[in-house]
Amino acid sequence: xxxxxxxxxxxxxxxxxxHREFSQAASERYLSLNQLAVQALETYLVQEKGRFPLKxxxxxxxxxxxxxxxxxxxxMRHVREARRRIWQERYQxxxxxxxxx
Numbered sequence: 275x276x277x278x279x280x281x282x283x284x285x286x287x288x289x290x291x292x293h294r295e296f297s298q299a300a301s302e303r304y305l306s307l308n309q310l311a312v313q314a315l316e317t318y319l320v321q322e323k324g325r326f327p328l329k330x331x332x333x334x335x336x337x338x339x340x341x342x343x344x345x346x347x348x349x350m351r352h353v354r355e356a357r358r359r360i361w362q363e364r365y366q367x368x369x370x371x372x373x374x375x
Contacts, residue, residue: 286311309365316361 288296300310339349 309362312365313358313361
């Protein structure tokens, strides 16, 4: 198996209230708990470690957004949505590759 498709398991112990809220959030997004947890971890890394820096991406896209008449808030919404789609596609690729092994 390639390193890029190497999936590891972690076990989390969380309070029951947090589990209920997390389960509800996953359900509302039509995601599994695992999918939402992966997204949450990736979001944490983005915010804490600077991966996929939204501010830099926003700055790069600002001229095009202004030409289209988008506000900064609308631009950031589009950037977050694009990032979410990229993560989902990458996650699906990892899962599909793992199933083939």
